[in-house]
Amino acid sequence: MLMRRALLIAVPYLWLLLLFLVPFLIVFKISLSDIALAIPPYTPTFKDGIAELISQLDFENFVFLASDDLYWKAYLSSLQIAALSTFMTLLVGYPIAYGMARAPEEWRPTLMMLVILPFWTSFLIRVYAWMGILSSEGLLNQFLMWLGLIGEPLTILNTNVAVYIGIVYTYLPFMILPIYAALDRMDESLIEAAEDLGCSRTQAFWLVTVPLSRNGIIAGCFLVFIPALGEFVIPSLLGGSGTLMIGKVLWEEFFNNRDWPVASAVAVILLLILIVPIVLFQRNQQKQAEAEA
Amino acid sequence: MNYRLMSSVAAATLMATTAVAEEVRVYNWSDYIDESLLDQFEQETGIDLVYDVFDSNEVLETKMLAGGSGYDVVVPSGTFLQRQISAGAFQKLDQSKLPNRENLWDVIEDRVSKYDPNNEYAINYMWGTTGIGVNINKVKEVLGEDAPVGSLSLIFDPANMEKLSECGVHFLDAPVEMIPAALAYLGEDPDSQDVDTIEKAEPVLAAVAPYVQKFHSSEYINALANGDICVAFGWSGDILQARDRAAEADNGVEIEYYAPKEGALMWFDNMAIPVDAPNPEGAHKFLNFIMDAQNMAKASNYVYYANGNKASQEFLEEDVIGDPAIYPDEATLENLYTTSPYDPKLQRVVTRMWTKVKSGT
Numbered sequence: 307m308l309m310r311r312a313l314l315i316a317v318p319y320l321w322l323l324l325l326f327l328v329p330f331l332i333v334f335k336i337s338l339s340d341i342a343l344a345i346p347p348y349t350p351t352f353k354d355g356i357a358e359l360i361s362q363l364d365f366e367n368f369v370f371l372a373s374d375d376l377y378w379k380a381y382l383s384s385l386q387i388a389a390l391s392t393f394m395t396l397l398v399g400y401p402i403a404y405g406m407a408r409a410p411e412e413w414r415p416t417l418m419m420l421v422i423l424p425f426w427t428s429f430l431i432r433v434y435a436w437m438g439i440l441s442s443e444g445l446l447n448q449f450l451m452w453l454g455l456i457g458e459p460l461t462i463l464n465t466n467v468a469v470y471i472g473i474v475y476t477y478l479p480f481m482i483l484p485i486y487a488a489l490d491r492m493d494e495s496l497i498e499a500a501e502d503l504g505c506s507r508t509q510a511f512w513l514v515t516v517p518l519s520r521n522g523i524i525a526g527c528f529l530v531f532i533p534a535l536g537e538f539v540i541p542s543l544l545g546g547s548g549t550l551m552i553g554k555v556l557w558e559e560f561f562n563n564r565d566w567p568v569a570s571a572v573a574v575i576l577l578l579i580l581i582v583p584i585v586l587f588q589r590n591q592q593k594q595a596e597a598e599a
Numbered sequence: 600m601n602y603r604l605m606s607s608v609a610a611a612t613l614m615a616t617t618a619v620a621e622e623v624r625v626y627n628w629s630d631y632i633d634e635s636l637l638d639q640f641e642q643e644t645g646i647d648l649v650y651d652v653f654d655s656n657e658v659l660e661t662k663m664l665a666g667g668s669g670y671d672v673v674v675p676s677g678t679f680l681q682r683q684i685s686a687g688a689f690q691k692l693d694q695s696k697l698p699n700r701e702n703l704w705d706v707i708e709d710r711v712s713k714y715d716p717n718n719e720y721a722i723n724y725m726w727g728t729t730g731i732g733v734n735i736n737k738v739k740e741v742l743g744e745d746a747p748v749g750s751l752s753l754i755f756d757p758a759n760m761e762k763l764s765e766c767g768v769h770f771l772d773a774p775v776e777m778i779p780a781a782l783a784y785l786g787e788d789p790d791s792q793d794v795d796t797i798e799k800a801e802p803v804l805a806a807v808a809p810y811v812q813k814f815h816s817s818e819y820i821n822a823l824a825n826g827d828i829c830v831a832f833g834w835s836g837d838i839l840q841a842r843d844r845a846a847e848a849d850n851g852v853e854i855e856y857y858a859p860k861e862g863a864l865m866w867f868d869n870m871a872i873p874v875d876a877p878n879p880e881g882a883h884k885f886l887n888f889i890m891d892a893q894n895m896a897k898a899s900n901y902v903y904y905a906n907g908n909k910a911s912q913e914f915l916e917e918d919v920i921g922d923p924a925i926y927p928d929e930a931t932l933e934n935l936y937t938t939s940p941y942d943p944k945l946q947r948v949v950t951r952m953w954t955k956v957k958s959g960t
Contacts, residue, residue, distance in 0.1 A: 341943050343686045345666040345874075376951065379960050443827070464813060547772075547814050547957035555954075561657035562774075562950045564664060565943065 337570035338363035348566045367571040384552040388534040391473040395530045399481030407489035421479050464546035472540040481526035488522025521594045528587040623881035624649040626670040633901035663688040671882035677867045678940035681714035689720045689871045696883040699890035707907035721869035723907030729776050729864040731857045732838030737766045737829035749857040751784040757806045764810035767828030772814040774953035783862040790938045804956045826852045836904035856924040865935035
């Protein structure tokens with residue numbers, strides 16, 4: 307019995323160890339190394355022996371990151387883009403989740419299906435489709451010109467606006483699903499009670515519905531914010547040369563400078579930045595689980 | 600990018616376990632061969648050919664330096680070849696297995712030996728120049744009849760670029776191409792390895808960057824051909840492909856290519872065998888097949904790039920061998936320069952400068 311329990315607990319820990327801790331330690335080790343013209347392109351490696359290895363590691367690359375304003379500007383700009391697009395995803399996602407939760411029972415599985423459906427197509431293809439929609443000869447511009455709203459095509463593709471559109475579109479389901487789950491569980495008689503006690507519909511929404519879906523909102527925001535912060539594909543395909551995001555900087559360190567140690571240092575700092583929201587998210591999930599138990 | 604790396608690792612593992620039929624895995628640039636040659640190779644040798652493509656030297660180099668790429672033949676450009684040779688990424692060619700080597704062109708072999716001394720590690724596949732592609736009618740409309748289309752002042756003089764930005768300009772997103780060009784425009788040594796000299800390129804590039812619609816290394820082919828942009832600074836064969844696509848579409852777009860009179864970068868793409876190639880024997884067979892005069896001519900006739908194969912020249916079509924944009928005349932050849940690889944410190948300066956030019960940060 308005890309054995310079985312220990313085994314059960316060991317599974318998630320083993321998972322964490324193999325898929326998170328070990329890769330992280332490898333990246334961390336590379337971030338303390340020096341660039342070299344060799345295979346692999348850094349030194350020292352484990353071939354040099356453990357003692358030699360440890361004596362050669364240092365924090366030089368982290369010092370370097372602090373010396374150039376490119377890096378902190380890229381972190382800041384990524385934080386800003388991630389925060390703003392999370393907020394916009396919430397603005398778009400909440401009404402959709404609300405509508406789903408208030409829809410007749412028999413429609414809900416279909417609506418749920420429609421939210422999940424885009425996942426059946428490759429993420430990359432969907433981002434490419436947005437390139438076709440947003441380009442200056444694209445669908446959106448042609449439609450707006452046909453309506454006569456604009457005379458000249460708008461430049462949307464290769465700007466930050468396109469990046470926001472891409473992130474909001476891609477991560478929308480991650481916002482909708484937890485909010486929907488929270489709203490779906492809500493007892494509707496609470497709204498009736500609020501109205502009986504003199505609340506208007508809007509007041510009931512803000513005083514009852516929103517607080518009760520708080521956990522869904524928090525979960526959705528984290529699920530969007532965390533991956534958006536390190537996003538690489540969306541800014542590189544939809545963004546312009548002026549779009550500064552840490553994912554792109556990381557790519558350049560790795561591929562253009564072939565400086566794996568500095569690239570790893572950038573990644574380690576990104577992870578440290580992400581640990582704060584991840585821990586907050588975990589704590590929120592735990593509190594919620596306790597409250598329900 | 601993660602997905603790509605993972606899938607190639609998965610593919611390599613899969614290959615190791617299921618290697619029954621003989622297989623050669625080739626990793627070449629995109630749009631860079633007549634694909635009928637691939638079938639022909641399989642028929643002639645009975646070897647299965649796996650043909651993958653990439654679109655930047657950086658991606659190839661990262662795979663080579665990570666090791667275990669699973670490829671038997673790869674195609675790095677000159678400076679990248681040199682650096683990867685010093686990193687120990689390639690094996691020496693076994694010349695006894697390459698009888699067609701005698702077809703190669705000594706002039707080009709000599710130039711490639713700058714990167715690969717004694718041509719021990721690689722054979723030249725194709726070569727070309729980096730220069731200016733113009734939609735000639737639009738450019739003349741904007742700048743007048745005497746627009747300096749054959750000069751770098753077309754793209755580095757802000758006064759010209761301000762006007763050209765109306766009809767659209769693309770630059771290569773490759774600092775190793777753009778910085779030497781800016782130095783050539785200034786009359787400096789384009790192959791300079793001196794930080795102070797290289798930094799002189801920054802104000803030139805920064806002054807015209809606001810007028811560049813996009814920095815990208817392949818989109819300009821279609822953009823030029825469709826008439827979306829009127830000037831591109833790019834690779835010769837790509838611009839000639841744009842010229843042909845426009846002619847085929849018959850859309851009134853007329854594209855011309857110029858190797859700038861201030862000097863143009865001459866580059867070489869070369870085939871080499873990774874040190875850990877699973878099938879070096881088959882890789883040599885592929886190299887020998889490619890060096891066959893008729894096969895090489897077929898490839899050049901298809902992609903509009905010059906090759907390093909002297910014997911293939913009699914099989915080249917007139918619009919390839921006779922086009923000075925592809926096979927430059929003696930005078931132009933004199934005016935072409937080559938570059939050397941930057942060391943890691945300089946590479947960092949160059950990448951940083953390029954980020955600053957593009958994003959202003």
